[in-house]
Amino acid sequence: MRIALTAIAVVMVECVAWTGVQAQESPELTALMRKVGIYANWFVNRFSNVVSEEVYEQKFSGASRRRQLKSEFMLVGYPGSTEALMTFRDIREVDGKPVGDQKERITQLFLEPFQSAIRRAQEIHRDGLRHSIDNGRVMDPLTVIGYLQPAYLGNFRVSRGGLAKSLGPFVREITLTPMQNPGPNRDGRAVLSRSPFKPARAWVAEDTGAVLKTELRSGFGVRSEITTTTFAMDATLEMPVPIEMRDEFPRGRDDFIGVAKYSNFRRFTVRTDALVDVPPAKP
Secondary structure (H helix, E strand, O other): OOOOOOOOOOOOOOOOOOOOOOOOOOHHHHHHHHHHHHHHHHHHHHHEOEEEEEEEEEEEOOOOOEEEEEEEEEEEEOOOOOOOEEEEEEEEEEOOEEOOOOOOHHHHHHHOOHHHHHHHHHHHHHHHHOOOOOOOOOOOOOHHHHHOOHHHHOOEEEEEEEEOOOOOOOEEEEEEEEOOEEEEOOOOOEEEEOOOOOOEEEEEEOOOOOEEEEEEEOOOOOOOOEEEEEEEEEOOOOEEEEEEEEEEEOOOOOOEEEEEEEEEEEEOOOOOOOOOOOOOOOO
16 A cells, blocks of 8 residues: 555555446547556655645634644655655644744654554644534645556546536546445455445646546545645646645535635655664674
């Protein structure tokens, strides 16, 4: 498994790579998804260990309650592991007030043994959730990018939509519908279990497979929960990056709305020097 992304940002999850076949109805869709898969893998590898500043505004439509979270956000690839990656959000300010003594927390994660770092990241995630507005939620802008990797696409039926001219002359909409997972029940007969994945859409460039916009949903109804991420080119990194995530959670008369904006992208590196004791030469 190449990447583990959560819907709520930091905790690494284990997903089973099902053997379902994606429903590609035409050679055009097959060719397009091959490009998208290559791009998604490239993006994940290239964006690993890039840290950005996230400003996350949370509010409810029917109330005056608001909350602003400022964090460092990154997709982490740990030394010593070629497969495990996770999104990491370290909340630094709540409504303009600093949160505790959090200097160098990301650096320390890289210096710890892998399993210890995972546990520490989970602790930081849980600590950060308590700063979210009451009854709100914190989402991940990269979940659908994770879905688009070839290792995960077999979990979805893929369909090709129309052109999205507002995003560019040759930008195509694609829809990902999670497939049910067949598994045995207690008497050994196959049953269908609910997919851990959510329905999603993506808008991709037909010539390169580049992802310009993604949408994660709880379903395709009028009152669905929708998280939309838009991407744009960053001159410093020379690659597309997430610039805004908008999360809408219908709650009757008091809908939750979260808007996160990303800036100041820079690559995060940690250099360590190891001292090795060399035994003395034999006489």
